[in-house]
Amino acid sequence: MPSSAEQRVTLRDVATAAGVSTATVTRTLQNSPRVEPDTRQRVMEQVRRLGYSPNPIARDLRYGRREGAVGLVTAGFTNLFQAGVASGAERELRRADLQLIIGSTDDTPEREPELARAMIDRRVSALLMMPDGDHRDFLAPEHTYGTPVVLVGRPATGLAADVVMTDDDQAVQQATEHLIELGHRRIAALVGRLDSFRSAQRLSGHRAALARRRLPEDPHLTVGDLTTPAQARDALTRLLCSPSPPTAVLGLNLGISTGILIERLAGHHTFAFIGLDENELSKGLGVSAVVRDPQEVGRQAARLAIDRIADPDRPPRTVTVPSTLVHRGTGEAKPARSGA
Known part of the structure; x- marks a missing residue:
C-alpha cells in the first residue's frame, strides 16, 4: 500500500x-x-x-514570518568538515530565526532519498544536502514539493539548484606545483573513493599541475578508494618500500592525511607531506595542508537557503569558497636524493 x-x-x-x-x-x-x-x-x-x-512554513517565510526550520542531510557526525558546515549554517540560520535539523546517512549514500523525504515531510523551509551518492532524481522539484534545495560540496547534473563549493582542485594544483618547485618529481596522491566528485576534483588539480610542468603521471603513485587512516598508512608503506618510492605525498582528505601523518611520525621514511583539512594535532605538528573553511561553507549555504525562500524565482547561484595552501613545514622538505 x-x-x-x-x-x-x-x-x-x-x-x-x-x-x-x-x-x-x-x-x-x-x-x-x-x-x-x-x-x-x-x-x-x-x-x-x-x-x-x-508548504506553509516556506509560504510564511516568503511574506516575512520566520518561524520555520531548515534541514541538513550529511554523511555523518564524526567528519570535522561536515561538523563545521553544520555549525556555520546553524549560526547563520539562527540570525534569521530559523532552526537547523540535522540527519545523517551514516556514510550510506543510499539513505539520502529517505532522509531528504523525512525532512520534507516535516515541512522544512529549505533543504541543505551534502551528497555523497550520484543519484539526484529525488531532489527534482516534483519530488520536493517546492522545498528549496541547496547542494553543499558538489553540483548535480541536470538539477537547477543553488550550490556551495570549495575550489579544492585549484588548491591541490598549487600544492603539487609547490612540491615540484622544491625538486620533487615522484609525488604520490592518496585519495578516497575514486567514483566520488571530491576525489575526482582533487585529482584533476594534481594532474593539471603535472601537465603544466610537463611531467608524466605515474599511475602507480595514485592510490584511491582509501576509506580509513589505516588503509592510507598501509598504502603509503607499500609505496615507500617500492623500488622507486615517492619523495612527496599528498593526502587528499583528513582521514588519509591522518594515516600518512602516523607513518611519517614513525620515522621509517623521509618524505614531504601536504594534507587536506586539518585539526589541532596536525596544526601543532606542523603539517602543511590545503585548508577549507567549513564554517564559511555552512554560512554561505544557509544564506542561499534564506535568499531562495524569500525569492523562489531567482536564478540558481553557485558560490565558491576558496581553499588555501598553508605552509607549516612538512610540505617544505626537499627531496632527500638529488634527481629524485
Missing part, C-alpha cells in the same frame, strides 16, 4: 492538470503579479480539485 508521502499531491501534479509549468504554480501560490488572472484561476481550480497543500 502506498505511504501517505507517496499519495501526496505534488506541485508537478497541479502543473500538469492546469497545463502550466511548476514555476507558474509556485508564483500563483505566492500571489505573484506576474501571473495572468485567467491562469491564476485555472491553477487554483486544480489546487482545490486535487487537494494540493503547499
